[in-house]
Amino acid sequence: MQALRATKPTSGLHLExxxxxxxxxxxxxxxxxAAGVTPGALRLLERGRARTPSIVGHEIAGTIAKVGDLVPGHLAVGSRVRVYPILSCRRCEYCTSGREHMCGEGAMIGFAQFGEKAPLYDEYHDGGVAEYARVPYWLVDTVPENVPFDVAAKVQDVATALYSLERANLATGSVLLVTAASGAMGAITARLAAEFGLRKVVLVGRSHERLEAVGRLTDVETPVVVTSNEEGELDQPTLLQNLHHAAPGGVDAVIDYLPSGGLIGKILPVLKTGGTLVHMGSNMAPLPLPLALIMTKCWVIVGCRAHTREHVKKALQWLREKKLSIDDLITHHFPLSDAENVIAKIEGRQEPMWLTVIDVVPQA
Structure with a gap:
């Protein structure tokens, strides 16, 4: 079979x-x-957090081709399914309380390991940008008939955005700020904003045009704040002035999807007293804040890694009931033959590019 693999941490991805x-x-x-891969996969490979050689891709949807002898009967050959890619020990306090994404032996199929040891990742590190994928049965979710495979693959992103919004602890009528808002997570967060009763979502990013496109995905008010102009990055006073214009009373929470850079430290003064910062970007840059400021402002800083199985169930239910639609958020489809170039196209996008799918089996 053909598969998108990394042979070494810095070798790039190649079809083999x-x-x-x-x-x-x-x-x-x-x-x-249908399968998906993100730029974060390459970054974690380079940091030595992912096993090589391995097949990449943590977003997987398809049909069951074969089952092992101990697989429960509801997972039959031909069933339409998706994969919950989070591997865990299944016995610790987190795993036994529905928080397996926080397990000390946590890892993600086709992505990376999070803890110092991850025995199941040793066994199941290969992901789904391939013609076939092997996974343990307990990570397989059936997919409703009215949910297409491309949408089923991207339930991963929907569940992560759901979890991020829940962790932000937002009351009805709150104002939210989202960084890196023109990407996939920003687009889904905007789509979910009305469901959380938000009054306003401040979209922060580099491109005014792409941020405005995200704003059209929701009926919630979405002022746009760009972080740079033709001369380069805006200085902090100008940036804060623009943020205060977009949200005169400040924001109740910030969801930070930035994968790198020190922008979050520059914009935090717009966060209200008692506000929440949720980080889900895997940014290696330090947060330059004195503890005294966090104390004085009574800020809550929350790390948000992936999501729980319950968020997957909720997302699938909303999609089945048509309470939520993300079909229009899937802006780009790529054939498996072009999989080597997908990450470069995501990172170099010159147009709105939200959810991307690799069609391993061409869509009808």
């Missing part, structure tokens, strides 16, 4: 011919129809 995986008794073999 590899054997179809053999199954153990607890395994499910999925014929992949």
């Amino acid at each position: 011919e590899v054997p179809i995986p053999d199954l153990g008794p607890d395994d499910v073999l999925i014929k992949v129809h």
